[in-house]
Amino acid sequence: MQVSDTIAAIATAPGRSGIGIVRISGPKVRHITSQIVARSVAARRAVWAQFVDGAGVAMDFGIALFFPAPGSYTGEDVLELQGHGGPVVLGMLLERCVSLGARVAEPGEFTRRAFLNGRMDLAQAEAVIDLIDAATSSAARSAMRSVSGEFSTLIQTLISELRDARVLVEATLDFPEEDVDEVHRDDLRARLSKLGGTLDNLLQTAQQGSLLREGVHIVLAGLPNAGKSSLLNRLAGQELAIVTEIPGTTRDTIREAINLGGLPAYIIDTAGLRVPLDPVEAIGVERTRAAMEKADLVLWVVDASAGDPVEPEERLPEDIPKVRVMNKIDLIARSAAVEQHEAETVVWLSAKTGAGIDALRETLQQQLGWKGTAEGLFLARARHLEALRAARECLVRACDHLAALEFLAEELRLANDALGAIVGRTTPDELLGEIFSRFCIGK
Numbered sequence: 001m002q003v004s005d006t007i008a009a010i011a012t013a014p015g016r017s018g019i020g021i022v023r024i025s026g027p028k029v030r031h032i033t034s035q036i037v038a039r040s041v042a043a044r045r046a047v048w049a050q051f052v053d054g055a056g057v058a059m060d061f062g063i064a065l066f067f068p069a070p071g072s073y074t075g076e077d078v079l080e081l082q083g084h085g086g087p088v089v090l091g092m093l094l095e096r097c098v099s100l101g102a103r104v105a106e107p108g109e110f111t112r113r114a115f116l117n118g119r120m121d122l123a124q125a126e127a128v129i130d131l132i133d134a135a136t137s138s139a140a141r142s143a144m145r146s147v148s149g150e151f152s153t154l155i156q157t158l159i160s161e162l163r164d165a166r167v168l169v170e171a172t173l174d175f176p177e178e179d180v181d182e183v184h185r186d187d188l189r190a191r192l193s194k195l196g197g198t199l200d201n202l203l204q205t206a207q208q209g210s211l212l213r214e215g216v217h218i219v220l221a222g223l224p225n226a227g228k229s230s231l232l233n234r235l236a237g238q239e240l241a242i243v244t245e246i247p248g249t250t251r252d253t254i255r256e257a258i259n260l261g262g263l264p265a266y267i268i269d270t271a272g273l274r275v276p277l278d279p280v281e282a283i284g285v286e287r288t289r290a291a292m293e294k295a296d297l298v299l300w301v302v303d304a305s306a307g308d309p310v311e312p313e314e315r316l317p318e319d320i321p322k323v324r325v326m327n328k329i330d331l332i333a334r335s336a337a338v339e340q341h342e343a344e345t346v347v348w349l350s351a352k353t354g355a356g357i358d359a360l361r362e363t364l365q366q367q368l369g370w371k372g373t374a375e376g377l378f379l380a381r382a383r384h385l386e387a388l389r390a391a392r393e394c395l396v397r398a399c400d401h402l403a404a405l406e407f408l409a410e411e412l413r414l415a416n417d418a419l420g421a422i423v424g425r426t427t428p429d430e431l432l433g434e435i436f437s438r439f440c441i442g443k
């Protein structure tokens with residue numbers, strides 16, 4: 001990717017709409033503006049104009065916005081043509097830009113240029129796509145906090161404090177007199193303890209943010225006719241799955257997104273687990289097993305009116321949290337309740353009447369580690385969590401090497417590099433390519 005190129009792309013979603021935007025960024029923007037926009041365009045002022053082809057014939061009309069470098073999204077000269085949102089019209093405008101020396105932008109290239117030109121760091125750039133992809137309002141607000149730099153500021157503060165600790169270590173190495181050395185060791189011990197506490201708090205917040213960004217997958221499993229499909233419909237608030245009294249009605253997995261107290265969750269209804277009666281049902285049972293292996297939590301649904309439940313022959317995944325749901329309490333005149341039996345949580349409810357559903361929702365949040373609020377959270381990615389854990393491990397080892405300053409200095413350097421990778425200070429090019437390739441074209 002050559003940042004000396006001028007790039008252009010349709011920045012609005014494919015299809016027909018009232019307004020469509022073509023965005024251009026790079027050194028040829030002023031030339032392209034003079035050739036397409038049929039009047040002069042002042043910086044940062046919305047100008048109504050016709051957009052013309054090479055013969056001066058109008059292709060469309062609308063608003064032209066020019067942002068001179070460096071005060072633009074990318075840090076380069078940027079032009080936005082806001083015209084009508086028809087695919088043909090937008091295609092003509094884009095083709096005209098290409099004929100004037102631009103090339104079609106790659107996915108995420110506008111934001112990548114913003115990062116390379118210092119308009120935002122890598123954590124902020126990643127948060128842009130998280131804001132676009134947010135599945136709940138809580139996720140959108142948390143993504144906006146990251147875009148605005150709250151997460152990056154915390155990381156930069158930690159990096160700054162690590163730098164101060166490294167200065168103390170280097171001073172001790174350069175001036176190893178015994179009295180100075182002991183003073184520095186006490187100071188370092190206090191600094192590292194404080195840094196460790198800050199990192200622990202940040203990691204907890206990041207883990208909550210990761211749940212908010214990724215969402216969770218909850219699988220409904222159990223014997224046929226236990227009421228899994230009814231429970232899916234109740235949690236989703238609409239009739240999504242076919243419900244009958246015939247065992248084995250559900251043959252394939254059904255996936256639906258719900259809002260679980262601000263946490264994006266995906267409820268997956270599955271075929272009942274039993275010895276299959278035909279090849280189609282056998283496929284459904286295999287898909288149930290596969291879904292459970294990938295789940296964040298399994299709801300094992302039991303027909304409470306059937307007496308002592310017969311468990312399936314296959315064992316459930318041991319490393320995945322499970323909640324037992326005793327369904328159909330309306331048939332046995334039992335009240336809704338949540339019970340804790342040793343390591344097993346049991347929820348008594350009725351998917352038909354809705355009794356106990358709110359208690360189930362609260363139980364799910366507790367089991368998944370969701371605190372029920374997005375206040376102060378930012379959307380963390382898996383690589384952010386890995387970097388924070390790596391930095392914390394380095395600090396733990398650093399505290400063990402207070403008497404071996406060379407090792408201590410190395411651990412502090414590694415912690416610094418781990419945190420620097422979050423904001424893009426020490427990020428390899430191949431990772432940058434992977435990150436920005438997931439963006440939509442035009443962003």
